[in-house]
Amino acid sequence: MDKLRSNAKFKIHVENENLIMYGVSSESAGCVLRGVVNLQLQETTKIKSIGLSLAGRMTVSWTEGVGNGHDRLFREEKAVLDHQWTFLPKQQKLHVLGAGSYTYAFELVLPGDLPESTYVPNIYTVQYQLKATIERSTFLPNICNRKIVHISRQLLPFAPEFLEPVSVANQWANKLDYEITLPSKIYTHGDQIPITVRITPLSDALRVRHLSCTFKEYMVCRSGNQGFLNTRARAHGRVLFSTRDDKFGRTNSNDGGHFVEWTKVQMIPLSNSLLDLQCDIQNDSIRIKHKIKFVLSLINSDGHVSELRAALPITICAVNKTGLPAYEEAWRSLPYNPASMLALLYQQSSVLPSYNSIAPSTLAPAADQRHNLPPTYDEIPWLVSN
Known part of the structure; x- marks a missing residue:
């Protein structure tokens, strides 16, 4: 039965909280944000929808003297990035999720001309924030989780x-x-x-x-x-x-x-x-x-x-390197691999997601189903250690 205060655990895990764009804005290829949203339910719960948003906001503000001892606040705010993911869409009937763990992967290529994350007190701020939202049934408060993502720009290697x-x-x-x-x-x-x-x-x-x-x-x-x-x-x-x-x-x-x-x-x-x-x-x-x-x-x-x-x-600079990335950092530029993200989630949480809860989202056509299934629990510790 739904409660006013839910016991659900809802978290955002990202591959890297500090993203780096290489080169000037007119030449940069940008960077990739990857991660998973994990929901752990202790009991059967009714849910309207589950979604994730990434918002980038630039704010400029300062106080300007206008004479006679009076000041006026000037403020300008604009959106530099807005993106939405829908993991569980709204429908006529509420979704009923049983007790267990549910994992939703996300990925987004960020353009290279985005302004860098910046914080100048009372003058200039650029901030990027992920917000995951579980919309619950009527009269029950939504469940939200937020995470700040920092974007930096780096000179090209060998400059x-x-x-x-x-x-x-x-x-x-x-x-x-x-x-x-x-x-x-x-x-x-x-x-x-x-x-x-x-x-x-x-x-x-x-x-x-x-x-x-x-x-x-x-x-x-x-x-x-x-x-x-x-x-x-x-x-x-x-x-x-x-x-x-x-x-x-x-x-x-x-x-x-x-x-x-x-x-x-x-x-x-x-x-x-x-x-x-x-x-x-x-x-x-x-x-x-x-x-x-x-x-x-x-x-x-x-x-x-x-x-x-x-x-x-x-x-x-964001990083102080003149050559190729170290071997242990090379994986950050590889194509997205759900198994790697599950290993990341395993490192950050002592509770693993239900195998059955993640298998349906990765099923391929019948002939290749077994080949494309996520790793079993016996395989995940090996992935983490290696």
Whole structure:
């Protein structure tokens, strides 16, 4: 008997929550979203329909001063993607599903010109969300499950940006030589950025107050079709990492006519969160880039304080690879295989779907029925382990 609060377990499982499109929007082939929706019923239940939707929404908003101390909120929202799957269609009579587990597979090729998932607080947001819905009988609440899918864009492999180190070196005011180097320009979430700073003072009277290092994210949003949203851009920046060394360069002695070299290796940890650290983006609506900035505060012989400033641009990508994908990642580009998705579901849930519940949806013509059946329970653990 149906209850107001159902005991059904309803979940969305996707092959990959973080999808990557390779190349610029005009050249990218896009990517493929694959997954399964799993319904577990503890008792016989009446259902109107079961469906799944994928919605992509872009939102641009900010507050604009209109004079006399008044502000006006400008907001623009549009759909960038809408797709529907129907697993159990509506009909005159309610569907009656017995207790057990039911699995529905889905797949969608996403176009390469979609905007990347982005979150700039109070200014610009692009979000993609899956929503699975079980529509129940009259007066009973529907059962829903949601999952966010993150879409990133990646430079094509072997692009020069992947291979070039980053370095800045010069002489400052005939008082010191400096060199700041990074092993690469490309980094991704969870990386550690090693930065080597070398300073050679050309005057024994030069003293260092401190050396500071700041990692910043810069965002410029241009979007809209009318009014201020179309004529004025909005900029937003945030500090992702900052440190200050008050002991750097404390030793400065002349030994046989050779001045010392001040050296420091600064590690910058990058967040694993896709919200706390955005990938670099360049499209018609928004530009996001990253820089590492240094400030060396110096005390001259006359007591005057000077500052040497330097900035190095880096690129945050979805993946930091220059060659072919690793063997364990190659399966993500293979054609969709329901058995693989069942293995994925087995890893994420201790309760397997009923074999009989999935067999009818994969039956081929009579001559090939046994060949095309899903794997048995004895076969699934082997699929997972391999």
